[in-house]
Structure formats: structure tokens, C-alpha cells
Amino acid sequence: MKILDGNTLSQQIRNEIKEQVAQYVAQGNRKPHLAAILVGENPASKAYVGMKIKDCEEVGFKSTLFKKEESITEDELMKLIQELNEDNNLDGFIVQLPLPRHIDEDKILLAIDPIKDVDGFHPTNFGRMAQGLETFIPATPFGIMRMLERFDVPTAGKHCVVIGRSNIVGRPMSILMSQKGGHANSTVTICHSGTQDLNKYTKDADIIIAALGQPYFLTADMVKEGVTIIDVGINRIDADNKKGFKLVGDVDYESVKDKSAYITPVPGGVGPMTRAMLLENTLLAYKRFFLQEEK
Ligand code: NAD
Numbered sequence: 001m002k003i004l005d006g007n008t009l010s011q012q013i014r015n016e017i018k019e020q021v022a023q024y025v026a027q028g029n030r031k032p033h034l035a036a037i038l039v040g041e042n043p044a045s046k047a048y049v050g051m052k053i054k055d056c057e058e059v060g061f062k063s064t065l066f067k068k069e070e071s072i073t074e075d076e077l078m079k080l081i082q083e084l085n086e087d088n089n090l091d092g093f094i095v096q097l098p099l100p101r102h103i104d105e106d107k108i109l110l111a112i113d114p115i116k117d118v119d120g121f122h123p124t125n126f127g128r129m130a131q132g133l134e135t136f137i138p139a140t141p142f143g144i145m146r147m148l149e150r151f152d153v154p155t156a157g158k159h160c161v162v163i164g165r166s167n168i169v170g171r172p173m174s175i176l177m178s179q180k181g182g183h184a185n186s187t188v189t190i191c192h193s194g195t196q197d198l199n200k201y202t203k204d205a206d207i208i209i210a211a212l213g214q215p216y217f218l219t220a221d222m223v224k225e226g227v228t229i230i231d232v233g234i235n236r237i238d239a240d241n242k243k244g245f246k247l248v249g250d251v252d253y254e255s256v257k258d259k260s261a262y263i264t265p266v267p268g269g270v271g272p273m274t275r276a277m278l279l280e281n282t283l284l285a286y287k288r289f290f291l292q293e294e295k
Contacts, residue, residue, distance in 0.1 A: 001257055004151050004230075004264045006143070010272035013146070014059055017279050021060040024291070032286035033062040034118065034278075035084055035093035039077070039103070040070035045096045052094070055275055061282060064090075074103045078111055085113040092118030092136075092285040094278070115289055118281040121168065130175050136281045141172040143273030144209065144230055146280075149183035153207075153228055153262050160186035161201045163218075163250070164211035169232055173209050198222075210250040220255040228262040232270050 025031055034056055038049045049065065056063035066080060077099075084093045093116055099105050109117075114124040120136035128135035137145070148155055160177045164170030174190040176182070189201050193212075202208055202222045210218050211232035223229070233250030249266030257263050264270055287293040 001260050002151070002262050004147055004153070004262055004269060006147065006264060006269040006272040009147060009150055010143075010276040013276045014055070014279065017276075017283055018059040020283065024286075025060065029291065030089070031060060031062045032282050032290075033064070033090050034282045035064040035066060035090055037066045037068065037077070037080065037084075037093065037095045039068045039072055039096070039099055042098070045098070049096050051275060052278060055279055056282075059279055061279070070100050072100075072103075074107065077103060077108060081108065081111045085111075085116060090116065091290060092116045092282045094119045116285060118278060118285055120172075120281065126167070126172070129172060132179055132181065136284065137176070137277075138168050138172050139277040139281065140169050140211075140232060140270060140274045141176055142277040142280070143270060144173065144232070145176055145182060145184070146277065147230075147264070147270070147273050151262065155183055155207065156185040158186045158206035158228075159189070159204055160207040160209065161189045161191060161205035162209045162211065163191045163198070163202075164209075164213070164232070165190055165192040166211065169211040170209075173211065177207075177209070212250050214250055215248045216250075216252040218251040218256060220252070220259055223256060223259055225259050226261045227256075227259060229256055229260050229264065230270065231264050231266050233266065234271060 021032060036049050036052055038045060053063045053065055084090055095108055097105060099108060109121050112122055114122045117125050118136055120138040125135045129137055162170050162174045170190060174188050177184050177186045178188040186207060191198055191201055199222050203224055205227060207228040209230040213233055213235060215235040215237050229251055231249035231251040235248050236245045237248055239246035247267055
């Protein structure tokens with residue numbers, strides 16, 4: 001069994017990004033610049049945005065946080081997005097989700113200029129991804145693909161079962177794993193809450209990508225020997241520690257690990273890769289539209 005260590009790999013990727021940024025800046029260019037819009041006081045959202053800002057500092061990006069009151073109107077938020085779309089000193093920006101109920105998330109995400117959409121949530125970018133064109137791939141699927149590639153996990157011709165069909169993880173994962181290039185070329189089954197007899201699919205799978213948001217859901221009796229397990233889940237469960245909770249995956253790691261050829265831990269697997277890929281997308285935006293290096 002080989003543990004796919006996302007902490008070490010993401011650190012390596014951050015170091016690579018940092019080196020590239022230092023070179024660009026040494027050549028007289030401005031730094032890559034990422035902005036984040038945070039609305040309200042959701043503690044998880046605040047923590048996520050805080051980590052993203054910290055990551056930017058580590059690799060030498062400029063970052064700007066737009067912190068807005070929960071009471072901001074949709075029109076005010078749309079106006080801010082328009083300003084950021086037009087700001088030539090900004091390479092990319094994200095709107096931290098979820099947004100308050102009175103704001104239409106789809107409308108907001110549609111308003112982001114696709115060339116600055118480093119989260120890759122805009123339908124234009126999603127469509128380009130589906131067609132295998134240059135785009136911004138959403139950070140979590142991008143991180144998983146990068147992990148499979150860098151650890152050289154066999155994927156071609158393998159049966160990959162994705163559990164979950166969300167627009168940010170399951171659905172894009174199923175598309176990417178089925179693509180011919182890019183360390184994929186798998187035969188993909190996508191399972192979801194409407195799937196009957198899920199075990200039938202998971203037991204046949206060479207690769208399982210669990211992204212359903214149910215703690216310890218995938219157990220040893222559901223998988224075959226030699227399986228590769230990618231655990232995307234981040235679930236908060238009560239724990240007897242100072243915080244009163246801990247974060248666990250969608251996979252019952254202890255029971256499944258001995259049957260696996262490769263497995264990601266939680267924490268320290270997909271999570272840190274997701275963080276690194278936002279940086280990679282921002283660097284890509286910078287290269288494309290500021291340096292005009294990439295397509
Ligand atoms: P979501 O709630 O939007 O989607 C969950 C999907 O799972 C749905 O499509 C649903 O059909 C499916 N599902 C639910 N119960 C099921 C069951 N019993 N059997 C089969 N399918 C079932 O969730 P999401 O946003 O895709 O996130 C999934 C998990 O991944 C969550 O735990 C989330 O916190 C985590 N996540 C982690 C990262 C990361 O960086 N590691 C990033 C995004 C999401």
C-alpha cells in the first residue's frame with residue numbers, strides 16, 4: 001500500500017510555483033495577483049480564505065481580500081465583480097461559497113469573467129474542460145489529476161468509479177478521468193444518491209474517487225484487493241479533543257488501507273492539493289493574460 005501524500009506533493013508544487021514567480025519578478029514583472037471575496041462570517045469560509053491568502057504569501061503572489069458584510073446586496077456584489085473583471089492588475093479572483101441566501105450564487109458565478117475564473121466554476125470554463133480545451137480546471141479535480149500523474153498511479157484502461165456528482169468535484173472528476181490525455185483514459189462510472197446497489201460498482205472498481213460527504217462511508221467489504229482510493233470527503237465529527245471535533249474523510253481508512261494499492265489520507269491528501277491548484281490556476285492566468293505566454 002502506498003500513501004498518496006498530498007502534504008509533501010503540494011509543498012513541492014508550491015516550491016516550484018515560488019521559483020517561477022521569483023524568476024518573473026526578477027525579470028521586472030509585477031507579481032501574480034489573486035483576490036478573494038468573502039461575504040459574511042461563516043467560520044469555515046473565513047478559515048478557507050485565510051489559508052488561501054497565506055498560500056499566496058508563501059509563493060510570492062500579491063493577494064487582496066474583499067471582506068463584505070452579510071447584508072451586501074446582490075447588486076453591490078455584482079458591481080464589485082465587474083470592477084475586478086476590469087482590473088488589469090488582477091490575474092484572477094474567487095468568490096468564497098456559500099453566499100448568503102438572498103444572493104443568487106449561479107448569477108454571481110456567471111458574472112465572473114472566464115479569463116479570471118481561477119476556481120473554474122464558470123460554465124464557459126466547465127464546457128472547455130469537458131471538451132479537453134485549455135481552461136481553468138476546478139481546484140479539487142485538478143489536484144486529484146495532478147496527484148495521479150505525479151505519483152504515476154495507473155489509470156489507463158482502469159475502471160474508475162466516482163461517487164458523487166457535484167459540479168465542483170464528482171461531475172468534473174468523471175469527465176477528466178474519461179479523457180484520453182492527461183494521465184487518465186479510464187473507463188468511468190459515476191454513482192450518486194440515486195444509484196442502486198452501489199457495492200456492485202465499487203467492488204468492480206480499480207479506482208474509487210469518494211466525494212459524497214458521508215463520514216467513513218466506504219468500507220473494506222465494498223472494495224476489491226489492489227484498489228486505488230481517492231478520498232475527497234471532509235466531514236466534521238464530534239471528538240474528545242480541545243476543539244470538540246475532528247475532520248474525517250468519506251472512506252473508512254483503517255479498514256480499507258490494507259486492501260489498497262494507493263490511498264489518500266484525510267487530512268493530508270486531496271485537501272492540500274486543492275489549495276496548491278488554486279495557486280497553479282492563478283499562475284496560469286498570469287502567464288496567459290499578463291505575460292501573454294500561454295494560450
Ligand atoms: P455535494 O453535497 O455537493 O455532493 C455530494 C454528492 O454525493 C451528490 O452528488 C450525491 O448524489 C452523492 N451522494 C450523497 N450520498 C450518497 C450515497 N449514499 N451514495 C452515493 N452517492 C451519494 O458535495 P461536494 O461539494 O461534492 O463535496 C463532497 C465531499 O467532499 C464533502 O465532504 C466536501 O466537504 C468534500 N470536499 C473536499 C474538498 C477538498 O479539497 N478535499 C473540496 C470540495 C469538497
